[in-house]
Amino acid sequence: MLEVNRPEFSALCIHDSFNKRLRIEDYRGNISSISHYIKREMNKHQLEKAIIKSRYEQVESWLKYGYRLEATIPSYFNGSTAYLMTFYESQERQVHNYYVKENNLLEKVQLLPLKCPETLVLPYKLRKAVKSDAKQLVTLYKTVFTIYPSPLHDLIYVQNILEDGTLFFIIEYEGEIVSAASAEINKVYHNAELTDCATLPSHRSLGLMKHLMVEIERELKKEYVYCVYTIARALSLGMNAAFHQLGYSYSGRLINNCFISKTLENMNIWSKDLSTLKNGL
Known part of the structure; x- marks a missing residue:
């Protein structure tokens, strides 16, 4: 900055x-x-x-x-x-690539019912990430993303953000980190961006990301942070569906916003007001 x-x-x-x-x-x-x-x-x-x-x-x-x-x-x-x-x-x-395809996906997502995640089943375990998780996290992000907008492929960078207290949660399966997400808190304006969302392909379709999001939301409310938003790949059915079903609202698309995997991608904005929630959605 x-x-x-x-x-x-x-x-x-x-x-x-x-x-x-x-x-x-x-x-x-x-x-x-x-x-x-x-x-x-x-x-x-x-x-x-x-x-x-x-x-x-x-x-x-x-x-x-x-x-x-x-x-x-x-x-x-x-x-x-x-x-x-x-x-x-x-x-x-x-140039707005995939305009029709992305809008069709968004329409499909917004027809889904809102849905809280069920209890996380064993042997999956959810917890806060610590500095010693850095090496596994780097492996996770290298596996999921060939290219990523922030340097999550860099071990020193990941160790530093964990040491600095970035709100980072992980889900383990038999000792291996299979899903992760974090929240970057703006302490001046009291908002948080949910980011760094990744799940290994072999563990997708189980709703793991929803569990991470709900846990992060609980932590943010403890800090009196109520404005939560995220930027999701516009062509990712799973990520857009997850945020919609958790009660996030779509509010626009950033064109050719950042490099992920192999190319520039359009990114959808989803946001949620945690102050209006009591339990669940």
Whole structure:
């Protein structure tokens, strides 16, 4: 995270060279100046896409500078919606591949009934991940994803995030980690992104990810974090179905957002307000 301070504005930026994008996580000040800064940085670092988390009051201003709305995250800013405004420097990057296929999948998913996971059956065991799990986690992510947007193939990186207290849960089968997920908590705006979701192919269709999500939600509520969201591969029936059935709401699609497996993929946004829940959905 890079804090950029200029006379006209202040912004928190992430230069994501791996995914060839610039993310503006927060900002204040003159939008015209921020827009010029973004264009300069994109040209300087050969980035293809910019993503800005905007407040409602400034959406119209971003539209004037050529940005477009791709998705929202309700309640992101301590109860106020974040509007994900995007800008492209690459013609190819903004092409919406698989538009009909992804919409058909989404329609199919949203017809499914809401459903809480049943009791996790033995010998599967769910627990918090610890630093000594890092090696197995790296093996899991290398098996599931040829390429991943964050460096989960790097043992040192995984050890560090576990040591730093990232909310990470795993499911084991006979001592082997077969499924995992984490939550990145924004302590300023009290929201959390559910991410790093992976299950070994031989253990899918058992609803393991739903068990992980429910456990993470319980932990987040203990921290008084109620806005929860996730970014799911738009062509993944299993992941989109899992979040829909757990009561998450779809709120848009980020085009050619990040590299996963072998190519850039479109990603669906799903979110949930944990403050409205008592038990279950």
